[in-house]
Amino acid sequence: MTDTRASALEILRTLVGRDDAAFHEGQFEAIETLVDDRRRALVVQRTGWGKSAVYFVATLLLRQQGAGPTILVSPLLALMRDQIAAAARAGVRAVAINSTNAHEWGDVLRQLAADEVDVLLVSPERLNNPSFREQQLPQLIPRVGMLVVDEAHCISDWGHDFRPDYRRLRDLIAQMPAGVPVLATTATANSRVVQDVAEQLGALAPGAEHTDVVTIRGPLARASLRLGVLRLPDAGARLGWLLSHLDDLPGSGIIYTLTVAAAEDTARLLREAGHVVRAYTGQTDTGEREESEGLLKANQVKALIATSALGMGFDKPDLGFVLHLGAPSSPVAYYQQVGRAGRATANADVLLLPGTEDEAIWQYFATASMPNQQRAETVIDELNANGGAPLSTPALEARVNIRRTPLELLLKVLDVDGAVKRVQGGWVATGQPWTYDRERYERIAGERIAEQQHMIEYEQTDGCRMEYLQRSLDDDTAVPCGRCDNCAGAWYPVDVQDEQAAKAASSLDRVGVIIEPRAQWPTGADRLGVPAKGKIAPGERMLDGRALARLTDLGWGGTLRAVFSPSNIDAPASPQLIAACIRVLGEWGWDERPAAVVSMPSRSHPLLVGSVATALAEVGRLPYLGSLDIVGDGPVGEPGGNSAYRLQSVWGGFAVGGELASALSALSGPVLLVDDLVDSRWTLTVAARILRQGGAAGVLPFALGVRG
Known part of the structure; x- marks a missing residue:
């Protein structure tokens, strides 16, 4: 055993709290790539494989060699909280800078200056905060020991959960000094997304050559999951089924809906029927979200009724079930959400109850992140007309006919494209020419439509459902699982009790x-x-x-x-x-x-x-x-x-x-x-x-x- 492997194994066992813990296939290879070779790596592995163990173990090994702190770009506050807790178990000193702890930033910066931080977690949005970008980040980059981009599929606008702020990471990656390892991790990326992320991960400073990226990709099968699809005629029947059989589902879990209203309505109905559940959406107060996550982890609620706001990074190893009232718009997005279940258990139930309204909801959200040419040009013109002085988002909103949320999203896209820039006091136009990439956005829109059709095919297939999901992520190791409803027969009840159907109808x-x-x-x-x-x-x-x-x-x-x-x-x-x-x-x-x-x-x-x-x-x-x-x-x-x-x-x-x-x-x-x-x-x-x-x-x- 090499010195690196022996040291890494010791850290791993401390991290997981087991003296007999061993590396999963590919874990040490990733650590070795980062620590010994100081290269850039893309790790695509199933949920629960242990991607966080790779960057925590690598961080401590690099720190032992005198490297600076790791910058970990993390997309969700829930993920940050879990990662900090996991890091502490291994003796990793992790701190976060995000929108909810501004009162702690001064302490964090002092800790960084004293070299008392091993991992700094930041949100991708924070990277474009003018103060952080212009004051703290330039001081950090020369000292950084490793850069980690978690949930890296968000970088790619081909991915199911593209976020414009993530696209900006290409510039940060290019600023990394020579010899600083860079790691990107994800569980939900098909071949197109893997290629796109790898290209951005290999970006170097202008004038430098592109560097090769080591891609470590494993099988995505989840042996613990038992998949099924139950088609019912309408929303009343779906809610009646849920009232009839929620207590039959193992342990505690997540019930996903496609809209905020559906989550709140379903949670109210279940509570009125005596079930201990909570709604969890993008409109839920941050403090209430944290409390709800804690209750679910402690099995003090049967379920959280959630939108996609409860997604990447939420970690409850013994989550017993994931149920969907309405289907996500792609098998890739579905795989990501069902991956919350069965991480550390032999069995977990995953059931999809599709709705007739699903396609209409998909169509609305499909182009939400795509810039509109006319709107984009209007925003740039208004910023140019302001003579170089910054305009705040509210002030800009008053000049263009775009609501606040889509305006903020459009500004992020234009920022990534280099047409606008966020500065102290608001936004300015950069003066760089901007051209609407119609061909690219049309191809992405076409890909979204194809993904929707693939989701319908998943619902209707008579083949193995896990195999279908794996092949949707271009996993060529896929074979029949032997557990899903198509492989082994329907494992779920299909009846709806009359009394519960009446309650559902009354609620609706x-x-x-x-x-x-x-x-x-x-x-x-x-x-x-x-x-x-x-x-x-x-x-x-x-x-x-x-x-x-x-x-x-x-x-x-x-x-x-x-x-x-x-x-x-x-x-x-x-x-x-x-x-x-x-x-x-x-x-x-x-x-x-x-x-x-x-x-x-x-x-x-x-x-x-x-x-x-x-x-x-x-x-x-x-x-x-x-x-x-x-x-x-x-x-x-x-x-x-x-x-x-x-x-x-x-x-x-x-x-x-x-x-x-x-x-x-x-x-x-x-x-x-x-x-x-x-x-x-x-x-x-x-x-x-x-x-x-x-x-x-x-x-x-x-x-x-x-x-x-």
């Missing part, structure tokens, strides 16, 4: 979503010619409103998606839809009952809105006062723009006609204002303002659907 039939009133006019609206700034006067605000459901809801959301489908012809609301709207009003609990009904002048759904307004007026024995008038061409623009532009598009688009004004002045109570869809709430805000100015004592907005 739940109605009512609060529409909160806007209290502040958007920043920058006055720059667009809208004479509105600051707080909205209390006497001009709408009151709390209600909608029947969100379009993403599991229950009435499906009905509303069909109603508002572009292919659907406008028609009066069905009796079932009217009855559901009446139930919303019955459960509203308003402070003062409406005295009359007014409708919005919908151009896309006039029959629908009119039928709902008149029906609610009739059942409530209220006068229907008609519709607001459209002024000129009326509102302009499409849903989805940012607040300032959305307000501009509806400002001055409506008016209170003479007959309506006379009727309003005679009322003693608020009016019920009926609309079809709520998006930004600016249409209702403006309509409520002019109704209040026209004499309405108050405005109670009601809409059929809420986007998102």
